[in-house]
Amino acid sequence: MTTEKLGIKITNNPPESKLSELGVRSWPKWGCPPSKFPWTYSAKETCYLLKGKVKVYPDGSNxxxxxxxxxxxxxxxxxxxxxDVSETVDKHYLFE
Structure with missing residues (x-):
């Protein structure tokens, strides 16, 4: 199921077939410990979280x-x- 909130699209537990189709397992990986930091997307990013828990606050929104x-x-x-990362993140990502 895919939901969209504040311009961010989230798909919960996509099937492995979808991940294979997109080649997710071969995407680069990035991770970070619990922390809080600003970020601006210079390109569209699709990411798949292997672990972690995050809250993202788009600028101008509470x-x-x-x-x-x-x-x-x-x-x-x-x-x-x-x-706002509450649990260490490990993710695959792709910039388009």
Whole structure:
């Protein structure tokens, strides 16, 4: 199931067939410990979380978008936000 909130799209537990189709397992990996930092997307990013728990606050919004391990998340190009990582993140990512 895919939901969209504040411009961020989240797919909960996409099937392995979908991950294979996209080649997710061969995408580069990135991780970080619990922390809070600002980020701006210079390109559209699709990522798949292997582990972790995150709340993202898009600039100008008091609302957060939450996601975690097993979620595929798409951030639009040009979005500025603050990442609030509560559990260490390990993810595959792809910039388009």
């Amino acid at each position: 609302e957060a978008v939450e996601f975690g391990a097993g979620d595929m998340v798409v951030f639009p190009k040009g979005m500025s936000c603050t990442w």
